[in-house]
Amino acid sequence: MRLSAYFLPTLKETPAEAQIVSHRLMLRAGMVRQSSAGIYSWLPLGFRVLKNIERIVREEQDAAGCQEILMPTIQPADLWRESGRYDDYGPEMLRITDRHERDMLYGPTNEEQITDIFRHSVRSYRELPKLLYHIQWKFRDEVRPRFGVMRGREFLMKDSYSFDVDKPGAMRAYNKMFIAYLRTFERMGLKAIPMRAESGPIGGDTSHEFLILADTGESEVACHRDFIDADLVASDIDYEGDLQHLVDGFTDKYAATDDERDPAKEKELGDALVIARGIEVGHIFYFGTKYSKSMGAVVAGPDGEETALEMGSYGIGVSRLVGAIIEASHDDAGIIWPESVAPFKVGLLNLKTDDDGCVAACDDIYAKLRGAGVEVLYDDRPERAGVKFADMDLIGLPWQLVVGPRGLKSGTVEVKERKTGERPEMPLETALAQLTA
Ligand code: 5CA
Numbered sequence: 225m226r227l228s229a230y231f232l233p234t235l236k237e238t239p240a241e242a243q244i245v246s247h248r249l250m251l252r253a254g255m256v257r258q259s260s261a262g263i264y265s266w267l268p269l270g271f272r273v274l275k276n277i278e279r280i281v282r283e284e285q286d287a288a289g290c291q292e293i294l295m296p297t298i299q300p301a302d303l304w305r306e307s308g309r310y311d312d313y314g315p316e317m318l319r320i321t322d323r324h325e326r327d328m329l330y331g332p333t334n335e336e337q338i339t340d341i342f343r344h345s346v347r348s349y350r351e352l353p354k355l356l357y358h359i360q361w362k363f364r365d366e367v368r369p370r371f372g373v374m375r376g377r378e379f380l381m382k383d384s385y386s387f388d389v390d391k392p393g394a395m396r397a398y399n400k401m402f403i404a405y406l407r408t409f410e411r412m413g414l415k416a417i418p419m420r421a422e423s424g425p426i427g428g429d430t431s432h433e434f435l436i437l438a439d440t441g442e443s444e445v446a447c448h449r450d451f452i453d454a455d456l457v458a459s460d461i462d463y464e465g466d467l468q469h470l471v472d473g474f475t476d477k478y479a480a481t482d483d484e485r486d487p488a489k490e491k492e493l494g495d496a497l498v499i500a501r502g503i504e505v506g507h508i509f510y511f512g513t514k515y516s517k518s519m520g521a522v523v524a525g526p527d528g529e530e531t532a533l534e535m536g537s538y539g540i541g542v543s544r545l546v547g548a549i550i551e552a553s554h555d556d557a558g559i560i561w562p563e564s565v566a567p568f569k570v571g572l573l574n575l576k577t578d579d580d581g582c583v584a585a586c587d588d589i590y591a592k593l594r595g596a597g598v599e600v601l602y603d604d605r606p607e608r609a610g611v612k613f614a615d616m617d618l619i620g621l622p623w624q625l626v627v628g629p630r631g632l633k634s635g636t637v638e639v640k641e642r643k644t645g646e647r648p649e650m651p652l653e654t655a656l657a658q659l660t661a
Contacts, residue, residue, distance in 0.1 A: 225568070227603045231268050234615060244440045246550035247372030249559050253619045255546070262369025262377030269619060270546065272567035274380065277545050278359055280411050280564060281382045288404040288463050290355040290384050295337050297361055301327035303336040307518050313425060316364045330363035333426065335515050335537055338385045342533065343521035349389040349531070352523065355397055357384035359542060373543045374503065374551075375442070380543040386536045389525060391512065394534040398430065398510050399467040401538040402474075405434050405506045406457040412545065413562030414552055416505055417451045419479040426537060428511025433481050435502030438551040445502040446490055447479035452498060503548045510536040559620030560642050568601040570659055571621040573613070575628035577606045586627050589637075589656065596660040617642070623659060 233254040241258075242248040250256050255270025266274055282292065298320065304310035310317075310329075318330040331337065338356065346352070359382045369377045386397030402418065409416035414436050421433035435445055437452075461467075478489050481502070490497050516522065516533035525531040541548075553560045563569060570593060574586040586602065593600045601621060603612050609628075616624050624647075626638040631649060639655045640647035650658075 225601050227601055228605050230601065232619070233267065234618060242372065244371050244374070244547075244551070245554055246374065246440075246547035249550055249554060249618070250372055250547065253559060256373060262366060262375070264373055264376065264378075264543075269567050273546050273549075273561070273565055274543060276565040276567070277412065277549075278380070278382075278542055281359065281408055281540055281542060284404045284408040284411070285357050285382065285384060287407075287461075288355070288400045290357045290400075290404075292358065293356050294358050295331075295334050295341075295360060297331055297363070298328050299331045299334075299337050301329055303340055303519075304329065307336050307339075307515055309336070309425070316366065318363045318365050331360075332362055332364045333381075333537070333539070334358070334360075334383055335385070335426070335535075336519065339515045339519045339521045339533075339535070342387055343516075343519060346387070346523055346533075348524050349526060352387055352389050352533075353393050353397060354387045355384060355400070356387075357382060357538075371440070371442075372547055374547040376543065379541065382540040382542055384538040386538070388534045389523065389531060391534055394510055394512065394536055396467070398508060398536050398538075399471045400463050401508050401536075402432065402471050403457065403461055403463075403467055405508065405538075405540070406474075407461070408540065409434060409436070409505060410457060411564050412549055413564065414505070414545075414549065415452075417445075417447055417479055417502075418474050419445055419447060419481050419502075420475075420484045421481045421507065422483040423509050423511065426507075426509045426511065427514045428509045428536070430510040432475075432508050433502075433504045434506035434508075435481070435504050436548055436552055437498075437500045438503050438548070439501055440551055441501030441503045443482045443502055443504070444499065445479070445481050446485050446497060446499045448477040448493060449496045449498050450477055451479060503544070503551060504541070505545055505548050506538075506540045508536065508538040554620070557614070558618035561620045561622060563622045566599075566622050567619070568599040568621050569623060570598055570600045571616045571619075571624045572600050572602040573609075573616060573624060573626045574602075574604055575609045575612065575626065577604060579629050581632055582627055582629055585632055585652075589625065589627065589652070592656055593659060596656075598660055625655060625659065 235252045239251045256264040320328040362381045388394040416434040418432045421431045423431040513532040521533045522530040576582045590602045624640040636649045637655050
């Protein structure tokens with residue numbers, strides 16, 4: 225993509241309404257624009273990151289045996305009356321009436337909707353287990369939407385739902401999601417720590433939140449120091465094998481969110497205790513028959529008796545992750561994208577757009593990189609070098625390939641790694657080999 229043609233409305237000034245660094249940088253880098261409180265439009269640069277995060281989430285869900293579906297954003301209120309949550313959910317739920325005076329709502333989550341699909345489609349335990357997910361916009365009329373996409377009113381969530389005939393089956397699904405979450409966040413360059421958590425309005429008695437530690441996190445959390453030092457998960461997982469020992473390896477160590485903290489255990493830990501602030505990027509729940517019983521979702525068990533489905537649900541804050549990754553990875557100059565989610569891998573900077581040699585060299589490099597399948601943002605604007613450097617640092621692409629007339633004379637270019645700031649000069653061919661490897 226040529227920057228001269230790209231819609232990248234960067235801001236020089238720091239927007240006054242943004243209280244945390246990720247929100248400031250997302251506005252300054254032209255990634256999002258606010259529509260109304262807690263509701264955002266995604267501009268090209270931000271949308272590419274959102275899609276990359278979505279792709280990683282999808283790949284890891286698929287790998288764990290979860291099947292993708294798509295449920296609507298608007299749901300009938302009657303389903304929520306059946307589960308009892310229509311009244312319980314309170315003012316966070318956006319309630320809508322259609323032209324026939326039917327009560328509808330913009331879904332804050334989809335337990336009822338999926339339970340309804342299941343009770344009409346599945347009759348026998350032989351059709352179980354099943355794990356389904358979708359990636360869809362949600363609406364929660366938060367009292368205090370803030371921090372940009374981190375606590376929005378409209379936000380993108382991946383939500384999965386598991387259906388099993390008994391509790392051991394449900395726990396196998398829970399464990400699959402537990403491990404899939406560790407892998408998902410690790411691929412985004414994040415260390416998300418699984419912590420015992422409250423289940424809140426979703427319900428149930430077993431629940432873990434996945435938190436990244438950051439000073440701007442909304443809640444105070446506590447965990448064993450081992451989590452900070454350790455790598456969180458091995459690369460090859462057999463999802464059909466026994467995952468319990470792997471999950472136990474994490475849950476045996478102390479890690480708890482605000483409401484679940486245990487002063488006695490914390491005292492025992494002594495120096496091994498870390499107290500920090502955390503951003504919740506995922507939350508998994510086992511809630512057994514809470515929805516299946518109230519909504520009549522049953523299957524015939526092996527003995528022919530009807531049995532209520534055992535269920536769990538598993539959420540990832542896809543749009544929140546964009547902000548969370550920036551909180552975890554930035555410096556004074558701007559964002560530092562991990563390569564796996566970066567909007568482009570390489571920024572190509574032509575430092576002298578009125579020099580025919582520079583233009584020809586850059587056009588050629590651009591074609592070669594694209595030909596090799598590398599995503600490149602080519603700064604071909606007639607701007608000063610200083611402006612180009614500042615913009616590239618702000619938007620945080622992992623690599624910058626800098627081309628100027630002086631270097632070209634000797635056939636060299638500069639390759640800057642955004643993360644380390646190192647900017648070695650090298651022959652053009654070496655640079656191309658490195659960036660296409
Ligand atoms: N039905 C369950 C699991 S699918 C559920 O709704 N869980 S949740 O309430 O914990 O939300 C799942 C994830 O969505 C959270 O871990 C968080 O990362 C994200 N999330 C929740 N509320 C917001 C919000 N207001 N803005 C941005 N992301 C949010």
